Structure formats: C-alpha cells, structure tokens
Amino acid sequence: MPTRRTLLRTIAAGAGVTALGVVGSQAFAETASSPSPRDIDLKPGSTSSNVAAMQYLLTAYGYKTSADGYYGPVTEESVAKFQGARGLVKDGWAGPLTMEKMLDSDKVAAAEGWGNGSTVRAVQTLLVKLGYKMAVDGDFGPLTSSSVKKYQSACKLTASGTVNYTTWTHMFSPPEKPGDGLRKGPAVLVAQSGSGLSTWAYDCGPAAFVALQLRMGRKPGKWTDVAHRGGAIDYARRTVLRMTNDTRGTGQIGDEAGVVDGFERIGVDRARTGGFDGALSAVRAGGVSMLGGDLSVCAKWNGRSTGYTLHWIALLDYSSASGEYQVADSSSKYNKLVWVTHSQLASFASAWGASVCIK
Template sequence: MPTRRTLLRSIAAGAGAAALGIPGAQAFAGTAAAPSPREVDLRPGSTGSEVTAMQHLLTEYGHKTSADGYYGPVTEKSVAKFQGAHSLVKDGWAGPLTMKKMLDNGKATAEQGSDNRGAVRAAQTLLVERGYEMAVDGDFGPLTSSSVEKYQSTCKLKASGTVDHTTWTFLFSPPRKPGPGPVDGKAVLVAQSGSGLSTWAYDCGPAAFVSVQLRLGRKPGKWTDVAHRGDAIDYARRTVLRMTDDTRGTGQIGDEVGLVAGFERIGVDRAGTGGFDDALSTVRAGGVSMLGGDLAVCAEWNGRSTGSTLHWIALLDHSAESGEYQVADSSSKHNKLVWVTSGQLAAFARTWGASVCLK
C-alpha cells in the first residue's frame, strides 16, 4: 500500500489523474488560465474618461477631486495625498504601483448594491466610454451589472458582474482591437475661422492636433461638434499642450518634441518626430502626420492670401490613385479639407519641413 508521500508524488506527476480514469495529459485540459491584470499608468497632463474615473475613485478614497477629465495640478495633489496615505512615493504620478493600490482594494470593488458611489461612478464612466449606455449616477443597478458582465465576457474574464481588480484594469486599459492600422476616425477640418477664438495667434498647432485626434478615432477634450471647435482647440492649447496666450510653447513650430509629449499625455504612444519625407511616408503607410511649413504657400489651396509665417497642417490620408494627400489646414478660407500634391507640400515644407508622425 503506497504511503501518503508516495501518493502525493504520484498525483503531482499525473498518475493520480490516471487512477481516477482520466489520462494524465488531459487531466486539466480545457482549464484556461484567467487573463492577468493589465498595467494601468495615468500621467499628469492626460485627459479623457480614464482620468475622470480615477478622479471619482480619489473622491471615494476621501480626496475630493473634481471629475473634469483633466489630470492637472489639483488632481496631482489628490494623487499625492492618496500615495501618502498608502505608503507610496508622493510624486503625484498615478503609475502602475499607485493604480494597483487604488484598484486592488475592497473600497474600489463595485457590484450590485454597492454603496461606494464614487467607485460605481468610475466604473460607469469607463463602461460608457467602452460603448455601454447608462447614466453615471453612482447607482449600481441591474443595467450596470449586466453591462459589466457583457464587458467581462468580451475580455474573456469571468462574467461575475462585479468590478474587481482585474476587471478595473481591463476597463482602464482595454486590449487593443486588431485593425488595418491606427487611422479609424473621420477626416475633419478643425478650422480656426469661425471658431469663436479671440485670436488666431499660435492656434494652428492645437487645431491640427485636434484634427489628428479625430482621425485617430479619439474624442478630443471639450469636443462636441465642428461648430464648437474653438472649445476643443483652446482646451488642447491650454491643457494638453500647455500653452499660454503670451508664449509660443508646445504646439508651435520648433517644438515637435513638445507635440509628441502632448500625444503621449492623451495616451497615443506611437508619435515621433521627423521631416518632410517621414511625414509623407507615414501617411502612405496608413498613419497620420502634422507637417510644418510656410503659411503663404497654403494660399494655393486654401483660398486665403496670407503673409509668410510658420504654420502647422495635418495630413490625414493618401490616395494611391491620384498620388495626392488629404490636408486639414486650419487657415482654410472655405472651411473644407483639400487634396494636394506632394509638390505643393514640398513647397510648403521648404521653409521648415518639421513633422510629427503617428504610425
């Protein structure tokens, strides 16, 4: 008769399964490993629903924060307070360690009947962002519960209807869906004319920045529609790109690195600097670009006679048939997208030729 130690050793080797009539190699077949929690990293300067959700959670933890979707100085202070209360480095950056502490906690668990309304609002905010219709009211009712179950099933998580740590991480950082490329939004001209802005000074960069976000399928901060585009341009200028009325700063010619940082703040991690050839090749490959050059050259296609000054435009698409590039030029007199040749773009870029490419 085998000893207890021998029996345990046999089970560990798979013999125990055979003794029960199950082939050792198939004893655990069909038992799929549960998906691991995803890394969540929110950076100061970021905007969007993920920031709004974190702000709701901070309020739930007792650090009252306005849920405005902007990770500015006030939110940084709240994050630092949370970090201090949980023995973390108080740097105001909601990196992976801070977000794990915030999400892997009973106070953050949200389920039907939960009274932690801040956590429920956070979950509802992210569910709405993922395409589920509901009110963000802090009431975890049947609709929220069924939406959580559907989202969990989509992510191959256990459909429990409870927002636990792993579910939180998938809500904050969903797996990217495979697609033909990074460009899946509408090509929209975010023109400065008729935008209601008090000045055009230094707004070509933010306007092109917003056009590129829309082409990427992202909703820029404060964007509602084309008619109210000035709100989105101004929001990008003052928050994401951190510009002021009296300084050029990020978003202007000569600050391509600052523009890349702006894209990083909104969660776009495939932006890089380049020149004229880089801008065009990126668009031909299915990406988008911002191209810097001389505003005076734009009169050839936008109908507005202007003086010579440095200017940003957005390159949103390429036609293999005609060889032309689709341009969103914020100085356009006719407020419409135009198709221009590589020769026209070369003339435009001859003065500067800097670019920011999103591949």
Template sequence: MPTRRILLRSIAAGAGATALAVAASQAFGETVSGPSPRKVGLKPGAMGSEVAALQYLLTAYGYKTSADGDYGPLTEKSVAKFQGARGLVKDGWAGPLTMKKMLDSGKVAAKSGWGNRSTVRAVQSLLVGLGYEMAVDGDFGPLTSAGVEKYQSKQKLTASGTVDYTTWTYMFSPPTKPGTGLRKGPAVLVAQSGSGLSTWAYDCGPAAFVALQLRMGRKPGKWTDVARRGDAINYARRTVLGMTDNTRGTGQIRDEAGLVAGFKRLGVDQARTGGLDAALSAVRAGGVSMLGGDLAVCARWNGRATGSTLHWIALLDYSARSGKYQVADSSSKHNELVWVTSGQLASFARTWGDSVCVE
C-alpha cells in the first residue's frame, strides 16, 4: 500500500505535467476554434434584402447588377458570369459553392473605411434586413461599424467590425432563435366574411389583430369562438383600436402606430412597426406579425379573384423545413390557413409593405 509521501509525490508530478502541457499549448499558439460558417444559398425567384446584397456583391466583383431585391433573369446572367470566371457550373443559381467563392475572399472583407461602396451596400442591406436602422449609402462609417459589431456579438462571433467569411454567412443565413414563448395559442383563421358585421369588408385589420391575440395565447375581448367572431372583431375595432367610423376608407386601419398602440393597451410592449424584412424576421424568431399589402395578390393564394386594395394579413408561424410562413388571411374563401413563400409575401407587400411585428 503506498505511503502518504509517495502519493504526494505522484500528485505533484501530475500537476507538473499539467503545467508543462498548458505551457506547451500556449507556446504553440493553440486556440479554441470559433463558430463554423453557415451554409448560404439563393435561387432564382427569391426576393428580399439577401438578394439585394447578392446583387451589390456581383456589382462589386465587376458584374453590374441592379439591386432591386428580385432574383430575376438579369441576376441569373450575372451569377452565371461570376461562376464561369471561377470554373463553376454556369447555371445562374447562387448555391453554396458559388456563395462560398463570393464570400470567402479578401475582396469583400469589408471594414471601417472600406472603399468599394457596392460591397458596403451589401453589408448595409443585410443589416437593415436584420432590423438595424441605417442608410444603404455605401459609406462604412461609425453606424455601420457599430451594427456589424453588435450583430457579431449577438451571434457569439468575434466583434472585430470586419465582415469576414463567417460573418457574411451569418448575415445571409442568420440562425433562427429558439421560440420566445410568444406563440402559445392556436393558429386560427378569423375570417371577415360571415362575421355578421355590415362593414366586414373593411375589417381586415381588426380580424388580423384578433388572430394574433389568439396565437399569443390571449383571449380577445368578447371572444367566444370562431362562429361568433364578429363580436370580437367589432370590440377590437371600437375599443382597443379606436376605429369608430364605419364608412368606406376611414373604417380601415392605415396607421401602423395605431396598431402598436392597440397592442400596448393589451399589455404587449414588444410591438413595433417595420417593413417586409422586419415582419419575416420577427416570425422566424418565434414572434408574430401583421403585414400590409395588396388584396389582389393574396386572393390568388386561396382561389379568389378580386381587385387591388390595401389589406392586412396575420403571419402566425414559420417552417424552417419548407421555408414557408403560415398566414391567416381574413379574406380567405376557404376556412383554412395557408402556407406561403417569402417571394409570395414580397409580391403581396410590394404595394404597401408596412408591418407590425411582435417579438
């Protein structure tokens, strides 16, 4: 049986070996690897800030492309030219290999004072899409630097302010956050038709407002069930939202600030105004949104034909597997929710595009 003295010698020897190992590790500059780059891919037909950023980057590489946020035939041609110059298949699809070639390059490692304005506009477009307020002016100044550093810190990246390859991938393909617990209730279509209200044709805002409350696990005022939804819609219209005029036009919500105020009256302080990108980002992050756009576009989702008019819909959920968003469209011909793509939502929002996001 070993003596106490022998045991102490063994412990000391072990401690010495550990110290030597640490010293050797430090001497050879051993570091812990950081977050891995994310997979990035865009395809024709896509719309939004990511597409605008792609278009700015193509211009930065010498393939002048209009940054309209719409991945159409002209963008396909520019992508194909970029691919051909780098030995890739010229199919016009900005898939993972193409995007790696585009983003993993010192040519686009933008930072404070960066001279290529198209590259900087790509950074700024992505930041705006992620909810940061700034002008897309091509000037990598203090506001852009602060936005990049803040986003890097948020994603547990090195807050260097330089948009390196990993940062680019996180900006193009942001990780979806775990659910915030905001979506606690059922996804319910609160259709305007059959509500029993004489003004139901102009109650898309209150109907969407009621649908969002249900999805958040809140019981709207006067709500009993879907069959008697008119009481809840009318209550929301006349009290929480302050809409007292039934005449055409003035009965419809046009002021997003009024909707935010309505949420605050319910004790919901996470509501804010935004555009299409803000609405989609909020839903991907586990929240809900109301999105304004053209009724004629969304009518096609559910087999209807109608003229153009301003219309509110409720975005209730997001499927990472399909990349689609669950919509409660109060004008729906069928008593069901629909799943639509970001491209369809962008087409809907092009006429108006305002939103109220609850995160």
C-alpha cells in the first residue's frame, strides 16, 4: 500500500490527482473574469501537478511553501499572503485573477540560465505533467529550454524558450485538441466476472487493456466475442503484459511503465504515463486511457459494495454536452458501461492517480 508521502512525491513529479474543492468567494468573483487565453482555477483541498507548480511559484515570490502537490492550509495561507500584497481578496483560493497576477510578471519570465530555482522547478513540473522527460532539479538548461520550445511550437506559440504569461497559461491549462479518430472501435465492457479465469479477481489491468484495444478498433489476441472474453484477458495477461502466475509483474497497479510497454508491443506508440490530469485530458482530446484508483469508490457506481483495493478502469469516451466520461469497469455488477463525472473519477483516483494515456 503506498504511503501518502510516496503518493505526493509521485504527484510532484507529474502524476497529478485533482480532488474536490470547496466553494469560496474569490472563485465566484474570478470565474466572471476571463484572463486570456484560459482560466486557471486551483482549489483548496486538491492535489495535482498544477498545485505543486504553484507552490514552487509562491516560494519564488518569497512565500516559502513545500511543493508537495497538496493544496492544504499552509498553501492557502501562502496564497492569501500573495493576494493581500496585490490587492486581491485574501481568501486563499488561487482562481484566475490570482493566477494571472502570479504568472503575468517579469519575476517568473523564466528562460535558459534563469537563476531562480523555484521558478524553474515550476516550469519543469508542468513539462513533466505534459509528457516531457526531465528531472525537476531547478536547472534551466538546454533540455528544459528545448522542451519549452517544443511545447510552444506544438501550441502554435512563438518558440522563444521564454516562459512568458501565455506559455504559463498553456502549460497550466493545455488547450483541448480535436479528436484524431483514435476511437474507431466499439465501446465494450470486458468484465472479469464470468471470464472463466481462475485468477479473474486480479485481472483488472488486462481487462482494461483489452477494452482499450477494442475501442481503438484493434482486435486483441485470442478475442472472439464478449462472451468468450477470458481467452483475450488471459492472453494479454500472460503474453503482452508479461504478468506471472502469481499476478506479480507488469500490468498491475504501480507498474504503469509495464502497461505502456504492453501497448508498444502491439504497435501503439502513443501510450504514456500521465496521472489523473493526463488521463482525462487524453480522453477529452479524442483518445482513451486506463486510470488507477480505489475499487471501493467505483463499486458504488455499479451497485457493488467492497473494501479498499487498487484497481484499473478504462476511460473510453467523453461527452462535451454532459461533461461526463464513459467508463468500462471490469468489476461491474451489472456488466454495463457507465457515464461518470469528473468529481467521481477524482474521488476514485485520489488513492493512487496512476494512468496510461493514449492519444
């Protein structure tokens, strides 16, 4: 079982989890304002890579804050001090107006050779969240500079290598991309129950793996139809994901890299680890994801009652109209797909937040 400290270190490195926040006065006031190009709204009580980056920026401004990714009372106090010094409502909520003040300043216009290590760590934390591989070490060297330029180019910004206000806002809240046709196949629930596998209780990872292959229009190895899904789950488990008989090995919670390797073995080159933020972003952009979290939370969506167990689910689609995500949960009691909200997924992922994103 991972400790809270381990989870938060993972989050600070880029595997973010966003939890439910509380309503505050400034959040309402700031939502009415629309800083260009996107709003950024970080909520007390949440945990994410964005929070860790903001904490680094608070330290850069002289409000020393531990960058653990958790928006707790100490961070609220630092945000309130920052707000008070700039004539904002001191409610501790880092809404769009507060973030605009924080990001639109020469003090954080970082570039190669930038001397403030806390600002650089904020940049690197966000780059890691966005899929760029680097150490969060506070050194704005050639690797960080080239990554910033690549991201600016990808967002059709001037590839200057300087993290100005516009680049900051894009990094905190990336623009949505239209779907590229990745979801070509049917949305199918590949349930573990009734699969005929003696070890089915441990095969949430392989079941989600098979469900994602189907959604991408691919035929999984040994797949015939949903009634005979056990063969495909077992094939994925023992061959593609290379799991051992005692269920230890790739494909399990905590081994996201092994799942990425599995996708690469079947010719999918767009799979990567990404945490909670990355998982939902990939689905909104037209991709699919596997998301790890607490079985006892998602069991409530489908009429079950169970204790805490780490568990994989598959995210197959997104509805912009309702803001809900289509989930294939292999532990489902009713053997059907469900549509769930961002908040429900955040609660599920708060125990772990690991994911494999394909976009």
